[in-house]
Amino acid sequence: xxxxxxxxxGMGRMGITHFSIINSHPEVEIVAVADTTKxxxxxxxxxxxxxxxxxxxxELIETSHPDAIIVCTPPNLHYExxxxxxxxxxxxxAEKPFTADVHQAEELMNLFESKGLVNQVGYVNRxxxxxxxxxxxxxxxxxxxxxRFKSEMFSCxxxxxxxxxxxxxxxxxxxxxxxxxxxxxxDLVDFIIGPPDNIVGTSMNQIYSKHVEDIVSSTFLYKxxxxxxxxxxxxxxxxxxxxxxxxxxxxxxxxxxxxxGIKIYLNEDSESTKYKKGWNTVYITDIxxxxxxxxxxxxxxxxxxxxxxxxxxxxxxxxxxxxxxxxAQNIMHHLFIDAQKNAIIx
Amino acid sequence: MEKIDKIIFGDNQxxxxxxxxxxxxxxLSEKFFQTENIYKVYDLAFKSGINAVMLNSNDRAKEICxxxxxxxxxxxxxxxxxxxxxxxxxxxxxxxxxxxxAINDVLFSNNSALGVLGMVAKGGMAVLGxxxxxxxxxxxxxxxxxxxxxxxxxxFIQNIIVDLLLGYNVKDVFYEYCNYIxxxxxxxxxxxxxxxxxxxxKLEEWGIEEVVICSSINKIGYLMSPDIQSxxxxxxxxxxxxxxxxxxxxxxxxxxRATEAYEFINSLNIQSVVFGxxxxxxxxxxVKLIKLGEIN
Ligand SMILES: NC(=O)c1ccc[n+]([C@@H]2O[C@H](COP(=O)([O-])OP(=O)(O)OC[C@H]3O[C@@H](n4cnc5c(N)ncnc54)[C@H](O)[C@@H]3O)[C@@H](O)[C@H]2O)c1
Numbered sequence: 001x002x003x004x005x006x007x008x009x010g011m012g013r014m015g016i017t018h019f020s021i022i023n024s025h026p027e028v029e030i031v032a033v034a035d036t037t038k039x040x041x042x043x044x045x046x047x048x049x050x051x052x053x054x055x056x057x058x059e060l061i062e063t064s065h066p067d068a069i070i071v072c073t074p075p076n077l078h079y080e081x082x083x084x085x086x087x088x089x090x091x092x093x094a095e096k097p098f099t100a101d102v103h104q105a106e107e108l109m110n111l112f113e114s115k116g117l118v119n120q121v122g123y124v125n126r127x128x129x130x131x132x133x134x135x136x137x138x139x140x141x142x143x144x145x146x147x148r149f150k151s152e153m154f155s156c157x158x159x160x161x162x163x164x165x166x167x168x169x170x171x172x173x174x175x176x177x178x179x180x181x182x183x184x185x186x187d188l189v190d191f192i193i194g195p196p197d198n199i200v201g202t203s204m205n206q207i208y209s210k211h212v213e214d215i216v217s218s219t220f221l222y223k224x225x226x227x228x229x230x231x232x233x234x235x236x237x238x239x240x241x242x243x244x245x246x247x248x249x250x251x252x253x254x255x256x257x258x259x260x261g262i263k264i265y266l267n268e269d270s271e272s273t274k275y276k277k278g279w280n281t282v283y284i285t286d287i288x289x290x291x292x293x294x295x296x297x298x299x300x301x302x303x304x305x306x307x308x309x310x311x312x313x314x315x316x317x318x319x320x321x322x323x324x325x326x327x328a329q330n331i332m333h334h335l336f337i338d339a340q341k342n343a344i345i346x
Numbered sequence: 347m348e349k350i351d352k353i354i355f356g357d358n359q360x361x362x363x364x365x366x367x368x369x370x371x372x373x374l375s376e377k378f379f380q381t382e383n384i385y386k387v388y389d390l391a392f393k394s395g396i397n398a399v400m401l402n403s404n405d406r407a408k409e410i411c412x413x414x415x416x417x418x419x420x421x422x423x424x425x426x427x428x429x430x431x432x433x434x435x436x437x438x439x440x441x442x443x444x445x446x447x448a449i450n451d452v453l454f455s456n457n458s459a460l461g462v463l464g465m466v467a468k469g470g471m472a473v474l475g476x477x478x479x480x481x482x483x484x485x486x487x488x489x490x491x492x493x494x495x496x497x498x499x500x501x502f503i504q505n506i507i508v509d510l511l512l513g514y515n516v517k518d519v520f521y522e523y524c525n526y527i528x529x530x531x532x533x534x535x536x537x538x539x540x541x542x543x544x545x546x547x548k549l550e551e552w553g554i555e556e557v558v559i560c561s562s563i564n565k566i567g568y569l570m571s572p573d574i575q576s577x578x579x580x581x582x583x584x585x586x587x588x589x590x591x592x593x594x595x596x597x598x599x600x601x602x603r604a605t606e607a608y609e610f611i612n613s614l615n616i617q618s619v620v621f622g623x624x625x626x627x628x629x630x631x632x633v634k635l636i637k638l639g640e641i642n
Contacts, residue, residue, distance in 0.1 A: 012444070012445065013440060013445065016445075016510070017510065019513065019514065020509070020510045020511075020512070020513025020514055021513060023513050023514065023515065024513055024544075037446070039446055040445075040446075042476055043476075043478050046476065046478070047478055047514070047516050047518060047519070048514055048515075048516060156438060157441050158441070158442065159438060159442075160442070162442065163442075163443075164443065164447075166443075166444060168441075240362070240434050241434070241437075283599070283601060284599075285566060285568050285598050285599055285600075285601035286601070288568060290567055290570060290571055290572060290573050290574075291571055291572070292571060292572045293509075293513065293541055293544065293571055293572070294509060294540035294541055294569070294571040295506075295509045295510055295513060296506065296509075296510075301571075
C-alpha cells in the first residue's frame, strides 16, 4: 500500500496535537485539514507546505479523497462527520466522547463494523503503559476476582465562572465534566472490568458551570456481585493536569494505580509474577516502552500509530474501537438518566 | 558558540513536579510554598560551586527573579537559563476560551505586558493571525520580561512546544526563533525536546547551528524517543561547536542511583547537565559525581 492519505477535521487543541504526532509516521501523508476558524486555516496554509485547507469537511473529503480521517470537532459533530466518511469508505479515528448521543454511537458502530472500515475512538488511557499493565494483571488473575473498585479523575479544566460560552458549556454539544473528563475514568472501568449491569446513586454538582456538571459521582453494579464507584471533578485546582486514579480490591489482593505507577498488595506470593506477599511498587520507569515520536505522552503517539498501522494491515485495530466508544457512551447515557431520577424528591 | 555551564541547577523540585510520586511532589510543594525555603536551597547549590540556574517562567518565577535581581552584589555572577513558556498557564486559558481568544488575552488584555498601546501599534489579532512569527516574538517578549536585568545565557523553549512544532516540520519557526533570541536578547537559543536525535537531524538539515539542545538522557532510555541507541549515536557524532547538548532527567525520576547515572553521563560527549535536588547532601553528592569531559 502507498502512504495513507490522511485528513484531520477540527484543528483545535486536539487536532493540533494529532497533526504533529501522526505527521511523524513514515507511512502517513497528511493531505488536508478542515476547520471553521479562518485564522487557523490561514496560519496552516501559510506555514505548513503540502496540505490543503477547507472550511467545510465535506469539501475536504470530496476534494482530497483521504483514505482516513481523524475527527477532532466538538463531540456533537462527530456523528455527521463519521457518517459522511462511512458513506465514502473512509477509515475513521474519532476523538472521545465518541458522540453526544448513545443511539448515534450505536449506529456508527454497526455501520463501520458492517463495512469492515478501521474505526477507533480516542480513549487514550488504553494505550498508557500503566493502565495496560493493570489490565493485564487483573486479567491474569493477579489479585483474584475483583470485588470492589474506585475510578477517579481530577483536572482543573474549569477553574472559574465562564465569561463566555463554548461547546464545553452544553451537554448537547458534548460538554460537561461527564463527557469531557469522566469519559476517560468510565472507559478505564470498561477496559479493565467491563461495562456495569446497573448504575445507581448518581449525583452531580456544579461549582462554576451554569449549564453542565462540574462533579459527578456514581455507583456501578455487576451481576457477579462486583461493584465500584466513580468520582470525577473537572474543577479541582490542586491538579495541574488531568489525573486518573484507580483502586481495585480483589479476592487475592489489591492494586492502586495512577500515571506515576502501580502499588500492588498481595495476600500471598504470586507464582506467575515476581511480586511478593505484601506491598510491591511498580514505577512507570519499570514498564514504559518508548515511542517513535513524543509530543505529549507515549499513549497519544501509540494510539495514532495503532490507527495508522491497522490501516496498513500491521496491527489488528482492536485496542479501542467504535464498540468501546459505544460502551462508554451507553454508560454515560445511563449516568444522566440516573442523575435526573435521583434529583427528584417527591 | 559561547560555552555553557557544565552544571545547571533546575527548578522542578520547587514546584511540585515529581514524575515518580504525587505524594513526594505534594510534600515538596508545601515545603517550598514559602519562597525563603527556595532561596535556602539555591544558596546550598551555590555553596557547592554551581553558578547557573534554569528557571521556568511559571507564576512564581517572577518573584524569584526579582529577589536575585535586587541582591545583585551577592548573586550578580550567576548565569541564567530561563525556559519558556509555563505551559499550564496557557493550557488553562485555552481550556476556558479556546486558542485564539487565549492568545489575544495574553497579548492584549490591559494587564498584559504589551497593554492596549501595544495592541494598537501591532494591529491586533487580525494582523497577527496571518503572521505566526510576529506572534511568536510577542509571546517570547512577554515570557522573557521577568528575567530582565539578569545575566541570561540561554533561552529555552519547553519541550511541549518544541516537539509539537517539530511534528509540523516547519523550518521558519525554528529559524526565526533562534535568530530572535540571538539578536534581541544576545543569548544562545535553546530547545528542550524528548526527540533529540530527530530534532538534531532536522536542525542540521535546515542549517540551524549554535543551539543548545536539552533532552532527557539516562541509562534506561526513559523519555528518550525513539530509543536509547539513537541517542547514543547522535551524541557520539555531535560536534559541540554546533550543538551543545544538555542532559536532564539523568536519574530517570529516581529509577537510577546517582553514582550509576553519572558514570553513564560522564562517559558521553555531553556538554552540560541540569539537575534538581533539595537537600544539601544530594546537591553536594551530585556536583561531585558530574565529571563532564574529564573522561573522554
Ligand atoms: N483524548 C483527550 O485527552 C482529549 C483531550 C481534549 C479534547 N478531546 C476531545 O477532542 C475533541 C475536540 O476537543 P478540543 O479540545 O480540541 O476542542 P477545540 O474546541 O479546541 O477544537 C474543536 C475544533 O473544531 C472546529 N470545528 C467546529 N465545528 C467544525 C466543523 N463543522 N468542521 C470542522 N471543524 C469544526 C473548531 O473551530 C475547533 O478548532 C472533543 O471530542 C474532545 O472531547 C480529547
